[in-house]
Amino acid sequence: MSSTSATFAPVITIDGPTASGKGTVAHGVATALGWAVLDSGALYRLTALASIERNIADDAQDEIAAVAEALDVRFEHGAILLEGRDVTEAIRDERVGNTASCVAAFPAVRAALLARQRAFRQAPGLVADGRDMGTVVFPDAPLKVFLVADVEARAQRRCKQLIDKGIPANLTDLLRDMRERDARDTQRAAAPLKPAQDARQLDSSNLTAEQTIQTILDYWRDVAPAS
Ligand code: DC
Numbered sequence: 045m046s047s048t049s050a051t052f053a054p055v056i057t058i059d060g061p062t063a064s065g066k067g068t069v070a071h072g073v074a075t076a077l078g079w080a081v082l083d084s085g086a087l088y089r090l091t092a093l094a095s096i097e098r099n100i101a102d103d104a105q106d107e108i109a110a111v112a113e114a115l116d117v118r119f120e121h122g123a124i125l126l127e128g129r130d131v132t133e134a135i136r137d138e139r140v141g142n143t144a145s146c147v148a149a150f151p152a153v154r155a156a157l158l159a160r161q162r163a164f165r166q167a168p169g170l171v172a173d174g175r176d177m178g179t180v181v182f183p184d185a186p187l188k189v190f191l192v193a194d195v196e197a198r199a200q201r202r203c204k205q206l207i208d209k210g211i212p213a214n215l216t217d218l219l220r221d222m223r224e225r226d227a228r229d230t231q232r233a234a235a236p237l238k239p240a241q242d243a244r245q246l247d248s249s250n251l252t253a254e255q256t257i258q259t260i261l262d263y264w265r266d267v268a269p270a271s
Contacts, residue, residue: 054169057177060191061226063198070173072257082164084174089135092143109152145225149232178240190239193249
């Protein structure tokens, strides 16, 4: 692949708060278009998991940034491998998610992950989901979606997902954690969660995943250059 095709490959960014359904929707849109997907939250979660496993202090920004810089990660057929070990499930743990939200507030960690995220851009296109995909990582994306949903709807979805996986979950605790995480992600100084100026806001509280995917595909039909 030439650097030109990487630079000009189109990107659809899907940003939004935790458990807004970004991951499912990003995969659905990418599958429909035959594009690649970047789950940028997974990189923050991997950084958090690797830092927890190395007993690095929560506030050791430079050490955590060094972990992010050196992450040995592979995304293979839907699995996520950290140093060759399958951590697909381990990074979804709520503790890892909360730590990810904390390490993501460190500018040095965000800087360490920037080039790695941009390297996912390749022809024929990329669907990138996260918090700052449209504002910082791919500011030239031709379509930016800001996906929102009521915090109650999101907590209920997350609760159901966990219970379906056989993991005990408590709605009240999830709601509290989710509100804290939303506050941290939106109020941090470095690349806070916010819609890009040119983003389309989509509320999925009362939409199924399929309806949300279809809405984004319709948006793409509006903005895609005619082939
Ligand atoms: O999308 P997620 O829940 O897997 O993300 C985990 C944490 O990572 C989230 O609380 C904030 C952080 N994150 C971020 O700061 N920027 C991104 N582009 C993606 C995730």
